[in-house]
Structures are given as C-alpha cells and as structure tokens.
Amino acid sequence: MAGGARGSAPGGARGGAPGGARDGTRGGSPDGLEALEREVIGCRRCPRLVAWREEVARTRRAAFASEEYWGRPVPGFGDPAARVVVLGLAPAAHGGNRTGRVFTGDRSGDWLVAALYRAGLANQPTSRSRDDGLRLRDCRVVAAVRCAPPANRPTPAERDACLPYAVRELELLGQPRVVVCLGAFAWDAALRILAALGCATPRPRRRFGHGAELATERLTLLGCFHPSQQNTFTGKLTEPMLDAVLARATELAAAAPGASDQPSG
Ligand code: SF4
Numbered sequence: 723m724a725g726g727a728r729g730s731a732p733g734g735a736r737g738g739a740p741g742g743a744r745d746g747t748r749g750g751s752p753d754g755l756e757a758l759e760r761e762v763i764g765c766r767r768c769p770r771l772v773a774w775r776e777e778v779a780r781t782r783r784a785a786f787a788s789e790e791y792w793g794r795p796v797p798g799f800g801d802p803a804a805r806v807v808v809l810g811l812a813p814a815a816h817g818g819n820r821t822g823r824v825f826t827g828d829r830s831g832d833w834l835v836a837a838l839y840r841a842g843l844a845n846q847p848t849s850r851s852r853d854d855g856l857r858l859r860d861c862r863v864v865a866a867v868r869c870a871p872p873a874n875r876p877t878p879a880e881r882d883a884c885l886p887y888a889v890r891e892l893e894l895l896g897q898p899r900v901v902v903c904l905g906a907f908a909w910d911a912a913l914r915i916l917a918a919l920g921c922a923t924p925r926p927r928r929r930f931g932h933g934a935e936l937a938t939e940r941l942t943l944l945g946c947f948h949p950s951q952q953n954t955f956t957g958k959l960t961e962p963m964l965d966a967v968l969a970r971a972t973e974l975a976a977a978a979p980g981a982s983d984q985p986s987g
Pocket of ligand 1: 765769795869884
C-alpha cells in the first residue's frame with residue numbers, strides 16, 4: 723500500500739466551510755459528506771487505477787522524492803452547502819494523488835484556485851497542500867473519477883464505477899445550482915450524473931464547448947476548457963476566459979429560485 727497521511731480525510735467539510743451549512747438555509751449535509759469521503763478514500767473498486775495510483779505514490783517524481791504521497795482516491799473538497807460545483811476529470815498523478823486534495827499541488831490547481839479567489843469563491847489564491855488554509859465559499863470542487871488514471875484517461879468502465887460517488891455528493895450538497903464542467907470528459911460525466919439524478923436533459927445531447935450553457939430543471943451546466951498546462955500554456959484558456967465562466971456561475975447561483983441567502987464569511 724502506497725501513500726501516507728492515513729486517517730485524515732481531506733476536504734472542506736470538517737468544521738464547516740465559510741458561508742455554507744452554518745446558516746442552515748441552503749441545506750447540505752456535512753455529516754453525509756464526511757461519511758462519503760471516508761467511503762471514497764477506502765475504495766479499491768478499479769484494479770487498474772488502484773495499481774496505478776499506488777505505483778505513482780511509490781516511485782514518485784524526483785522533485786517530490788522526499789514527500790509521502792497520498793496514493794488513494796481523492797474526495798470532493800469545499801463548502802458542504804455549495805451552490806457552485808466545479809467538476810474536473812480526475813486527480814493528477816503528482817497533484818491530487820500526491821497531496822490528497824483535488825486541484826492541489828500542481829499548475830492546474832494554481833490556475834483554478836487563483837480564479838476561484840478572484841471570483842470570491844475561495845479565501846486565498848493558492849492551493850499547495852491539505853493544511854494550507856484554503857477554504858472554498860459556496861463552491862465545491864470534485865473529480866468525476868477519483869483516482870489518478872494513467873495518461874489522464876480513465877476507461878468507460880472506470881468512469882461508470884466512480885460516477886455514483888459524484889451523484890451522491892451532489893445530492894448531499896442540498897441545492898447545487900451550477901456545475902462548471904472542466905473539459906469534455908467532465909461535461910459528459912455531468913450529463914450522466916444528471917440522468918442518474920432523474921433530471922431530464924435534451925436529446926440529442928448538447929455538445930461541450932467553452933462557454934456552453936445547458937439549463938435543466940435542477941441546475942445549469944457550464945462548459946469551460948480545462949486549466950491544464952496544455953491549454954493555459956498555449957493560450958487556449960486565458961485568465962479572462964476562466965473568470966468569465968466563474969462570474970456566470972456565481973450569477974446563476976445567486977439568481978436561482980430560493981437563493982436569497984448570500985454567502986457569508
Ligand atoms: Fe473507487 Fe472511483 Fe477509485 Fe475506481 S476510480 S477505485 S470507483 S474511487
């Protein structure tokens with residue numbers, strides 16, 4: 723078994739995140755989310771991904787050779803009553819799989835969390851480690867597949883094995899209003915999650931695109947290019963582009979029915 727940090731579940735649910743369930747007006751189930759986190763962290767359902775995540779944690783990248791990798795599934799992180807959900811593909815081998823928190827310890831995390839901070843959804847612009855003090859406000863970040871996959875490519879079977887965790891997480895959040903889908907894989911996964919939640923979506927399926935918007939009876943999907951180095955280095959995704967999507971997400975969340983309570987903290 724690879725990885726370190728046994729017994730300390732990552733995630734923002736512990737102790738209550740700013741502006742979330744504390745006011746009791748938006749629902750959300752911190753206890754349910756903590757139970758889900760424990761279940762996710764112990765999951766070994768996908769043999770290929772279990773082997774890969776543990777192999778990466780054992781061999782390590784040279785720059786992190788002195789660190790103990792997490793090497794396990796990475797649960798969702800953030801406000802337990804979030805109205806804005808950011809859905810990624812899967813933890814990065816040397817990012818989330820190393821640090822134990824999604825979008826933490828790599829360039830994609832730097833980009834995403836800096837944008838969340840600019841949008842007022844995070845208390846700081848950096849995401850370095852599980853104990854760096856990062857708190858998300860009215861926002862939760864989750865991965866569609868919770869173990870790091872080889873070449874960032876989970877198989878359809880692995881995706882289907884893991885998606886029930888995301889379905890349950892959205893249910894436990896109470897009133898999520900917007901899902902920002904980082905890339906086509908996340909967009910497709912969100913459509914599958916909506917179907918599992920019994921939410922009708924249009925046929926034929928709406929295709930992913932940056933800025934794509936799909937309103938359903940339950941929540942709205944927003945498409946956004948993934949903040950991967952490939953996209954940010956080439957200028958395919960710029961900071962203003964990411965900021966615009968997150969601004970639209972917060973606008974939609976605030977305008978949703980029953981959204982009169984404003985995030986605090
Ligand atoms: Fe379990 Fe998901 Fe990891 Fe598969 S990808 S082992 S279902 S946590």
